[in-house]
Amino acid sequence: MPKTVRRISTRAGKRSRMQEAHDSFVSARYLFMMVIIATIIILTGVIITLGPLDISVADAYRALIDRFYPDYFDVEPLTKRVVWNIRFPRIVGGILAGIGFGVCGCVMQAVLKNPLASPFTLGISAGAQFGISLAAVIGISLVGGPYLLIGNAFFFALLCSGFIIGLAAIKGATSETLVLAGIAVNYFFSAMSQLFKYFADDEQLRLMTSWGMGDLSAFSWNKIPLILCVFAVCIPLLMLKAWDLNIMTAGDETAKSIGVNAEHVRIFIMLISSVVVATVVCFTGTISFIGLVAPHMARMILGGDHRFLIPASGILGAVVLVAADGVAMNVIAPTVIPTGIMTSVIGVPFFMYLMLKGRRKEFWA
């Protein structure tokens, strides 16, 4: 039982039936957080075992620990190389991408007050796709070398969301207007990408299409520190606004009356989450399902408190993405199905099950 709950019990004497029910609910929230953290740790061990080289779950964990305590376990050098150089970086990439999409989906749904909002509502994926198309077909890019595609994707993703955030900042646009503006920007940049596809040759077309499907194969150890740095700055900033997000779901007027400057918080959240999503999406491509569904899954179980919802959405996003990628890599090996496709194939039935099983009429309630 959490510390706060125990202290109230002592001071107020006998607690009512409803207070006890509330205490249990709070405890269940903490328990759920621990369960999903344990799930991602176990899932990591299990997914590492999948592949052409046979590795047991125990060996997988031994190989992971061996990097920090080299003399403690006796692990085959080949196993260590496969775990640390091939399988684990992809899983870490999946965890980071899942956290990024899940967290940003959660905060975007709250500030836009829309259950259909996702990290891509502001046109980020369409902008990034346009950047990729521009670099692939015409060869125009802001940066060269290995970051030719990624740099363009990042810049155009931020350009799209920047346009909509600017609209909110200058015109004081409502959440409904922002969603519509996002849809318009999405259509515009999608049309531009389609135009590039029309003129692209086979190789360019393949590159553009595979990026659009969403894939984790671009992750390697040298890219992960960059993402970690962005997360280390941005996610705590989003968490700091958890209370304000709780209140903003009750509407802007209510938020203002309780002391929250709804317009400022909305712009701040959109700005920070755009940076997070643009950073992830330029490596992974569009994996849209996670950011939409992970927050709903968390909300169904935890209720509406964003102090729990934000981290839970991130971890659940990571669980779904890593599980889907594990299946995508191995279900018809050696062919690897793009992660974005498998995420939807696995996630949708699970989400539908939760939705239909829920006792509430409004599944996001």
Added chain:
Amino acid sequence: MMIQLQAKGIEFGYNSSMILKDVSFEIGPSRLVTIVGPNGSGKSTLIKCIDRILTPKSGSILIDRKDVTKMDRMEIAKNLSYVPQSSARTFSSNVFDTVLMGRRPHIGWLSSDDDEEKVWEVLRLLGIEDLAMSSFGELSGGQQQKVLIARALVQDTKVMLLDEPTSNLDIWHQLDVMNIVSDLVRKRRMTALIALHDLNLASRYSDGIIMMKKGKIMAVGDPASVLTPENIEAIYNVEVAVRSQSEAPFIVPVKQIKRNGSRPNHDGSFFSNGRRRTGFPRSLSEIKEIRLS
């Protein structure tokens, strides 16, 4: 004389169309004051301007002689609480969490034991403790209204603003909500300013009434002096019979009054159905500053 809430010359409008015109009043502590008037008269806009949800073009609002226009949003929320007319929410949370939101002006990232205890106290006070774990979206209109009042109460303010709190409720719940607010005013010495459509509820519960039309205050005073047949006819274009019940006027609508253009003549009188009627009482149209202390 103590003044809890004071408004001076509030003006509000969008572009050239003015919704509030030179609205001024003073209300003392432990008073329940209602704002009445036809649809579009500016009742809700006035409430929102006082809470700075809308920003007035000019004028000042003072709480305990402190200027609300110079406070930041958190400071305003510590002095004024607001119960909205609509309770529609995209994502519902349970009643406890909804009420706990009201503690936001007083807490940081973590809610303390005292904050949670305050929520339980208010839930018990309003008789809705059993709903604490229910989803807000699944409650009836009357229950939702009580939860919104509870959320405003845990803000610990001296002044509570309510925007048509009874508009979607049956008569039992209308009385229930008004009794709760009335009790809070008497027992906690709060000041409540309520925008209300129902003249009989206003008559029964108010210490003072502000009557508005087209963004202007047209009459002010205790229920018996404001809710007269002449005032109601002039403001609402409805002929009424006013009876007295337990010292409070009781209004029975008789019929609508059809007017050509619905405007009084320059001399302040107007014609209806070819019959000359009493126009706006001179005292109403000239009122600029009023006191309800």
